[in-house]
Amino acid sequence: MSQQNPATLKVGAIGGGQLARMMTVPAINLAIDFKVLAEAEGSSAALAATQVGDYNQLDVVREFAGTVDVITFDHEHVPMAVLEPLEAAGVNVQPPSNALAFAQNKLHMRQKLGALGLPMPDWAQIEDAHTLDAFINAHGGVAILKTPIGGYDGKGVRVVKSSEDAADWLNNLAAYGGSLLAEEKVDFVRELAQLSARRPSGEFAAWPLVQTIQENGVCSVVLAPAPNASESVLEQTAQIAKSVAEGLGVTGVLAVELFEARDGRILINELAMRPHNSGHFTIEGSVTSQFEQHLRAVLDLPLGSTEMRATHAVMVNLLGVDDKNNFVQAYPAALVAHPTVKIHTYGKGARAGRKMGHITVVGDSAEAILAEAKGAAAVLLRG
């Protein structure tokens, strides 16, 4: 019935991080032959790693692509110089390079979103100190400055009050593609994320809007669905996700990180064209997890229901505290006190600040499940 090989479905993920690790689960459930091109031995996704190599090398990725029906990603860092020749040679890459290009360059992303008329913070392309200072002065004496390429989880992002705060970047512009991106520092009441998925053939499905709580620029807690979101906000965010997915040609899972500004505006902050930390709650919280949906989407299979499986879900990240505690030693204490929490650890070596796991709890009371998740996290973090 399918246009594909009828008896096997083979998906290859580039990158051996926790996202590829968590894709392994729906691959097991659906008997999808799931392979990972990992950066190194002993990666988080080592169980599915069939090749170890450098994704910057065309020959390495070409060899890997030859073992699967479709290539997808654990991260957005595979260079265009690798992806474009593969696509030209007929390799099925999802999301395709022309979508990923916007994830790899935040300046191009802003330009494209602007062309689509989508709501964003004010922004400007910065190529010199004068332009930056003018932008800062026009926005209350402060701006968010970003390197267009290479940033994530707070890296490559800086709050600046003068071009002097960015002298190092301005003096080394070539390393960042020749420009920086200045953005209005949004006075927001909270951060939101809208997760969705889209198939190459067009089907689109969105999960409920969630609230994300950041600490030190890294996602700390996700509340699903977002508490007290108005109908107007829900309509806007669902429409934004659909416009981004269709306008940028994204396939697979798309996460749109959003600001809810004090003045009521909903503004696009960042995009991720892959399963995302804001969607980990879907493993237990949704009928279809983001990892299953991603595999279905990149295979152009029908998407699953994105309904919640409980009234509420909460996710709390487990960030490394030192180079010893990998959270496993505290399982007995955490599990005996918190029998309803679902612990996910990523098999990574311990390191302070590293995303090493998360906890999800679902239930009818948002307050109760948040307390449970935080309680279990506290036990694990104590070690």
Add this chain to the structure above:
Amino acid sequence: MSQQNPATLKVGAIGGGQLARMMTVPAINLAIDFKVLAEAEGSSAALAATQVGDYNQLDVVREFAGTVDVITFDHEHVPMAVLEPLEAAGVNVQPPSNALAFAQNKLHMRQKLGALGLPMPDWAQIEDAHTLDAFINAHGGVAILKTPIGGYDGKGVRVVKSSEDAADWLNNLAAYGGSLLAEEKVDFVRELAQLSARRPSGEFAAWPLVQTIQENGVCSVVLAPAPNASESVLEQTAQIAKSVAEGLGVTGVLAVELFEARDGRILINELAMRPHNSGHFTIEGSVTSQFEQHLRAVLDLPLGSTEMRATHAVMVNLLGVDDKNNFVQAYPAALVAHPTVKIHTYGKGARAGRKMGHITVVGDSAEAILAEAKGAAAVLLRG
């Protein structure tokens, strides 16, 4: 905090079937280093298979045991001659050989359950035609005759109306351990299953009682929780599971298959000392799946909540229809029509009658989810 190595948890499963395959999922979630000793390359649990070899060979299993903290099982067929020397040498085997011995010999199981005063069909040890005919005559002219060792899924079980119906077995008694087991053919209104788990240190937890529907001696549908079960039945079945687990020294997951007789008696049919087909619904239907609970139990970690995650769950088995249809080719048709079903396929080659997968649906309406599951199964079985 744990007595075990604090930073890693290593579990080894003997047998590469779908049960080991499904244990791989919670092992990924909890960063348990999960290894499988598979019978052959390309097994259902191949992703986690670190060794291929014959579990009847002590040296093979000893080598495997040396790579993990605890040995557990995908099936109950590892001989005592392998397990007992390993335990004597200090290998941690869960469930232990003295529990598994009862799963390996249905006559010993009946004797032990009798000693514990647990409710069963009438039964007798049969060593000759005369005794069998006497048992048949005393039970309305019919009996269920079983080979005490080696039977499963209807194999090694026969309805007999005379010793002549079992002449082949009676003439070859040595192959079955010297005796056969005759049981009363229970006039039952339905079959039930009580799933539970127990840790070596004693903690016990039971899931809700379920109803199982067999076709041709193989489980076809599971309804969770069992519809219209009286308080009295629920109390009895939970107590039976606890008594069996404690009385036989079972650790890990235990499935007790039960008859609900027309006269109201609850009678123990079969036992399985491992995750069981009657518990597949727990993957989506319960806070803690039987596969996660089994790993936690054999590691002597605290058990998780066995609460339902929805009012109802239904599981429908996918049995092979021929040597071509592995169900994957019908995913597009099944998934587009049934966006809430969770399909599990086991990566097995197609063969008529083979357990190759299952479908679970959860929801508030028992009728609606059964219709969804059966509808999706019909599409997949059509191929």
